[in-house]
Amino acid sequence: MVTSEKREPGRSRTAPTSSALFRRVLGEARPYWPHIGAIFVVSMLSTPLALLAPIPLKIVVDNVIVAKPLPDVIDAILPASATHSSSSLLVAAVILLVGIALLQHLQLLATNVLGAYTGERILLNFRGRLFRHAQRLSLGFHDTKGTAHSVYRIQYDGPAIHYLAIDATVPLLTSALTVVAMIVVVFRIDWQLALVALAVSPGLFWLSRAYQQPLRRRYRTLGELETQSLGVVQEVLSAVRVVKAFGAEDREQQRFLTYSGAGMWARIRLAWFEGGLGLLLGLTTAVGSALVLFIGVRHVQSGSISLGELLIVMAYLSQLYTPLQTISSKFADVQGSLSSAERAFGLLDAHQDVEDSVNGVSVNRVKGAVAYRNVSFGYERDRPVLKGITFVVPAGTQVGIAGTTGAGKSTIVSLLTRFYDPTEGHILLDGVDLRDYRLADLRNQFSIVLQDPLLFSTTIAENIAYAKPEATEAEIIAAASAANAHDFVTALPDGYHTQVGERGMRLSGGERQRISLARAFLKDAPILILDEPTSSVDVKTEEVIMDAMQRLMRNRTTFMIAHRLSTLEMCDLRLQVENGQLVTIAAIDWATGHLVDGMRERPANQLAKYEGQLCQTLGQPGLSRMT
DSSP: OOOSOOOOTTOOOOOOOHHHHHHHHHHHTGGGHHHHHHHHHHHHTHHHHHHHTTHHHHIIIIIIISOOOOOHHHHHHSOGGGTSSHHHHHHHHHHHHHHHHHHHHHHHHHHHHHHHHHHHHHHHHHHHHHHHHHHHSOHHHHHHHOHHHHHHIIIIITTHHHIIIIIIHHHHHHHHHHHHHHHHHHHHHOHHHHHHHHTTHHHHHHHHHHHHHHHHHHHHHHHHHHHHHHHHHHHHHHTHHHHHHTTOHHHHHHHHHHHHHHHHHHHHHHHHHHHHHHHHHHHHHHHHHHHHHHHHHHHHHHTSSOHHHHHHHHHHHHHHHHHHHHHHHHHHHHHHHHHHHHHHHHHHTOOOSSOOOTTOBOOSOOOOOEEEEEEEEOSBTTBOSEEEEEEEEOTTOEEEEEEOTTSSHHHHHHHHTTSSOOSEEEEEETTEEGGGBOHHHHHTTEEEEOSSOOOOSSBHHHHHGGGOTTOOHHHHHHHHHHTTOHHHHHTSTTGGGOBOOGGGTTSOHHHHHHHHHHHHHHHTOSEEEEESTTTTSOHHHHHHHHHHHHHHHTTSEEEEEOSSGGGGTTOSEEEEEETTEEEEEEEBOTTTOSBOTTOTTEEGGGHHHHHHHHHHHTTOOOOGGGO
């Protein structure tokens, strides 16, 4: 949910009430309300079947053993051939018992199948929404929370909506109606026994209410501990090479066991707490059953009711207490699912720091003129990373960004792609503020090649085509050739169909980088970002990659980040960044690799004085329209 409210990623809110969460779950299930209605109708068949279940026993006791006349209703239903003797009546009672049991199981089968289908469809849609929203959340959210936070909410908290919408709601409604039906029948047999049976109901509901919030708190704590445990697994397996290199397997094993052990004890305490609730519920219903049995036997002895009627009352009583216990225990079980739903909705409600403009400017292909105007930014509000950055880049200019580690080089280009938004100032693209573009259109203007190229666990061809899924085989090969990747790809046993493994680790660093460059060639975006593209390869491979990059940079606005100044020799403009500030700007003659006369290492704060000279030197029109 995107709101105008500004808050830190993942900031906690007041916990919603159980009723508010239930209403929201039902809102998520709205498209499947007809399915839930059908499940409810089928489930309701259990009530008349439950009422019929004790009838065969009553017939056997009162009408076969004691030989009392059949009640008029039963006599009218059974065929005449089944009532002319006690033997035939016994056979009819046995057949009726089997028939009712068969109908009960068929009803249960239909309920389970319909419930599974509807619940899984609701869950699939809900997980899809969670996953889509998690992808759209800002990098600041994921940097703060970590990957495991979102994974746990999508994969483990998401199923709570299935339980609450189907496995809890339908049985609760069915049990409530069953209780009403059982009370009516027992009242018609013996109103005193009915009152005694109902006397324990307030105690059951009071126990459920008393345990509700403590259970929910315990489930919430358990969920957080399990998220931390999952985080250790995800972190270690993602960095398994580093773990092995430092021989840290035992240390990481202990870290995992620490978090998992805390989760284990939380589950044990939760089981003890839930077991205590079950014990109290069971004891309460046992007291009620004992009172009914005691008083019922007295009524049989006094002749108020028959033995068969007492047996049917006791049978109905067990079926009365079963849904009462179901309702009470469901209130307890529901707390775990409500806690999960609360966390899942928390992810869904997480604020998008980078918001898409409602009436954003749509653009197909920009020219590539860029201007930073007094831009400041910090990942945390009290720790600025960039301070007052101001510079202009004419369209088609190759810009080199140099500086020490942590100076803010990568942050500058991260703001350009709107991975983050500036806390102060403006960034213009072709004279339009980045925040005024449609986000999808804006990001479609960039091709990015990172220091550590990330490939997906699929084929080389699919990795190249990630930039353009509809690309033909000829386009993929052409892009690979332009990136100097075609020769090594065709030398592989499976060529372009070679599986690269997780994160592309079956290929060398240089090979992965060339696949990443091929992806950028295929996208053919007007602006190119190269973030330390050759820092992790050898000199020979660097020459091959630099050759491909020179072709890729042609006629594109390019931002290249590098530690080595030699890597930036092909650039027209060089920015020097230190401690989050732009300290110098220099124009470079591409032909000679030397600083242009009159443009040597100008202080960044004098930009306005030489902007026109810079544009003239680089052979670009003025940028006055961008100011």
